Amino acid sequence: MLPQDISQHGYLVDRVIKLSIWGIVVVGIVSFFIMFYILYKFRRTKNPFPLSDVPSGLKKVIFIDYVMIIFDLILLFMSTWAWFFFFVRPVEKIKKEVQEKGEKFVEVRVIGRQFFWTVEYPGRDGVFGTQDDFKLGNLLVVPEGYNVFVKLTSGDVLHSFFIPNARIKYDVIPGRETHLWFKPAKVGKYEIACAELCGAMHYRMKGYLVVLKEQDYKMWLDSAPFSEISFDYLDDDKIKFVKGGEVR
Amino acid sequence: MRWFLFGLIISGIAIGVPIAYSKFSKPKYILSSLPYSYQEIERKYREEVISQINEKLEGKGVSSEVKDILEKLKNNLGREENNKLVERLNSLLQDDEIKSISSKLVIRWEPDERKVKIGKEIFENLCMTCHGRAGDSFNITPEGLKTDIGYPIYARDFTGKYHREGKVVFKFASDYFGEFASDEDLKKIIKEGLAGTPMPGFTYLSDEEINSLLEYIKSLNPRWKFASPQPKNYPVPPTDLLSEERIERGRRQFMTVCIACHRNIESGEEPLEQPLAWYKFDKKGNIITQDGSPSFQMIKARWFGKEPLRRGKPEYIFATIRDGIAGTTMTPWRHLGDETIWDLVSYILYIEKKGAASK
Amino acid sequence: MSEQLRVLDELEKEEYESVPVPFQKLGFWVFLGGEIIILGGIVASAILFRLSYPGWFKSSEHTNVVIASINTMVLLTGSLTAVLAHKFATIRQWGKVQLFLGLTALCGFTFIGIKFIEYSREIHHGFLPSSGIFWMFYYGITGLHGLHVLAGSLIILGVMLFLRKKKLVEAVENAGLYWHFVDIVWLYIFPLFYLT
């Protein structure tokens, strides 16, 4: 069910999802069975007169409460861990760590507008505000294995920057600057969705996340923005605009 | 008695708030105050061309048929009828220069409905927020869109409503008089964007998508129907670009000509502000006029090294200097000759690099 | 008819669980709780904005303290008369009750009138709700409070008419309570917009 996880740390979120889903499935099934048992055993035709007290065996059902409490605690622990990893640590701190570890990273700015993402690249020198900055619409190209730091701002209304494959989502708020970071670990072409109602064409607010091999990324960067990207390992069929089911 | 009172109160609230709304709310759209409609623009264009023809015809004896053909051509006709009349006109008066003028009246192109429909979807998806619901960059506040060094700019108005002659002026794609832009040039801009402005490059759009998008954009202004634009040619830059002597020659040339508006950049002067040749309009779409005369939107001459060039490739810079920037006071400098222009290009690139280094 | 009412009155005493507080009072206090939270919400967000917005003090100099103080006096007089009305209601001197309630309502309308003059001055000086964060809170909150004052005056007038039919102490008390509530809200608004 879950889309393929391409980011280094997506497994943190996946772990919480799997834990919670399986937990509630088990608890749900157990309680359903108990209920069906009760309903079957104490039906009118078989048990015409009510007992004066609940059979003591059934009173033990209260253990479900304790199960729930324990399950909640585990869930809280795991989920807080994932949350902490992604959002609680300030981006500057993460950046410093990354630099100390000597890992490579790229920075991009993403501006949400009705109904597309403008992605600002710092260009070859990797610094914003210089001559070789450039902007691309709906196209976020990042190198494989780099840490990607995304600054999110909005041009008009609320949006939400959602990369299902990277298990990443954060709202894009006018008048504020929000941050994201992730580490793509698999080359390919993925989709960026908007997860906050932003107007009539909300369902069309689709961007592309393209993860390239490092040298390919460099090659692309040299000629950007004047070059389209088409590498064999991207299933680079051109984007069709689909409406009403048929492909135009 | 009591419920009459209640009814009074409720209906008071229910009616009061909408009334208060209609009274106090700031009008967001005042379409009545926009200058031209689609038909008006077309009629204006036809009248302009026909007046040119009449000038040529002065003195020569003209048959009455010619006169009433011209009269007919003044109102917006369908494609076949219009083109028939134009042919008839040309056949009547064998005069090449008049023919060259009257050929402006031939309807060469008409929007293809299906493409326009798709184009409209794409437009609403990607362009509407800056270029306006109607494609006229209307009600988009000047604070809304800013260049990188932060002065407000307007997105391109595709309807020509705000232009004196109803033209759609593309600064870099049109010719200097803002006549028409070729699809190729527009495609380049859509795919590559304009650096330093909010216009990003939509590299991922496929050709048929861009075509239908252009189809929609062109369907917004009638003058496209008569258009016969030629794509600009971008020469290959010389190999010794950015060589010392080129830069030196370029600097000398710059100091003699361009300094008038762009000022002496290396000594850190600020460029002049120059009027744009189309109306300035406020947030509500009202045209701001001082004592009746149209006022102009001022823009700065490019501040080299301060913010990225709108289109940074050398051949683009070359074309810009050669053809000028439509609608602004940057006139074409064809007469300088290609070599000199290349000198200027290399000087500008040099300055840009210096600016980049200084940051 | 009054005969039957009397019958039912006794009947109710024997019918219901005995509760210390009369239900008119209780219902009114519950309602007042809601009101307090509404106005509290807006005033709180105003204070939050004010802390994060330095220009507040500069704009608040343009408000007219004199008029505001006069208004305060008017409201306080209204409270006084309301209290007196309640006092006379307890000792069942209904004529004076009518008089003092009338005075309170009069105070209310005076307040509205002065408020109108104040607004027209501000607008004349070119301060519109859209012309700044201070002004939008100023108009929003004082306007809302003005509406409450109007409602309070109308309620009191209604009570005056009501007293013709039935002599009810709770009615007078509740009307007075509402007036005090409006008054207290104003005492929060006054320093927030005029004295800083």
Place this chain on the structure above:
Amino acid sequence: MSEAVASAGVIHHEETFLRKYLFSTDHKTIGKQYLITGIAMAILGGTLAILFRINLAHPGFLTNEQYNTFVTYHGAIMFFWVAMPILLGGFGNILIPLMIGARDMAFPTLNMFSYWVFFVSSVILIISFFVPGGAFSGGWTVYPPLSADPGRYLGANLGTVLFLLALALEFASMLMGGVNFITTVLTMRAKGLTLMRLPIFVWMEIVASLLFLFSVAPLIAGAIMLLLDIILGTHFFRVEAGKVGDPVLWQHLFWFFGHPEVYVILFPALGILFEVITTYSRRPVFSYKLVVYATIAAGILSFLVWAHHQFVAGINPLSAIAFSITTILISIPFSMTLVVMGLTFAGGSIRFTPAMLFAIFAFLMFIIGGLSGLPLGAVGSDIYFHDTYFVVAHFHYTVFTIAVLSTIAGIYHWFPKMFGRKINETFGKIHAWLTFIFYNGFAFPGFFLGLAGHPRRYYSALEFGYLQKYQWVHELMTVSAVLLLTTQVVFLFVFFYSIFAGAEEKSPNPWKSTTLEWLAPSPPPHLNWGSFAPVVERGPYEYAKNGKDIDYLPQGKLVKLKQPVSGHEH
């Protein structure tokens, strides 16, 4: 002395149709008015839902503006114009005075007024659908800046203003109702009916009213600011160059109301379920005190969890963790309540009447709905699930259960008391089963869509490559939804038929239930008790007493009054 009794004296002299049915101050008539209006709005909301579900199965059926509008109105209507009026206005008005042995509400005129305010609000809502510029389409949460500058971002200005106005009026009416409920229950209980002897339904209604009273106020404040933004162009929530303004402030104000609001409609539903289940399983509530305390605890906690709707919406991440903890905490009182409810079945002799079937299904669905809340409350997994179809499925499992299953259970249960007639039982059972099946058919696949990362409020899933393969799920959901609505429409026909031509119900207490309302004749006359007055002797659920012959003891008995009271009979 109370208005109620006074009005009795007044009413005694007037008999006009207007007075009797339209502007009646009789709590039962007002309750029925609420019920009918709510049902009418429910049909409207359901139709909208069907329309946009068809569009999801076959994109292009509507335009995308229409789609957003319908989604918005469906949400708003189902919350504020269906669930609240039916559960608070309808059942609350009809049952509370009967259950506590009062003759009417404390403020009958206020009661009538509140209904008419509600009526006007629904009329304004429907008008706002047709105004020039189109209806509001920014989602029922009315997030700015979409709603703060609708002319620019949606092209619908007047529609938005009217929408907000209708919302405000609706809240005003519900506030009046809440004040009325609380006062009535606290002051007008029959002799011997102490607080701990109240039926659970009454408890739930009171807690709900208090929650609503104290949670709605900030939203009203926010709504005023939003209206100022739209009308006068202020900048409370709009962000423009050089102007301070914060869209997130609205989210805080809204959800501070929004989450208690869910419990405002949840608690009465739970109350109805308890009444129904105890009656048909002939067992007392497993632990009355536990339920009451858990309810109060949940009510208090519900004020501390609002920000779990905004985990990824720009709030401080550390506070997000705090809210996650409170959110998980609040699942505990509910799990207790549900366990108690389950144990109430145990040891009884269960009659599977239509009401009981609906109650059982509602109970099971509550289990699913509650459990599926955990992945959303846990902040880590909410990064992925926020604003996806998982949320949609979750709140349909809770809110649909509340607004439809529980409500219909209540209708089947109290129908004889309300109208003095019966609904055909066989039909009821078929109705229950069909509803159950189709409902799961349309709600459950949502979980899978959510896991696949399908965002909410998408006009069509076909735009995104990773969603295209789930189109068939949408089709399945649509088919089920259509069938579901059809079932309910048939039920409504039977419902209105039975009101006028159903079989007469002779006995006042057909289900052998204990609480006070079953002592009154059905339908109860004006002033309920005529020349008698109920006196309470024991707790509300005295079932399974002395096995064989009679297995229940009524909560109280009627005593003759010294002076006879004459209210007019309907």
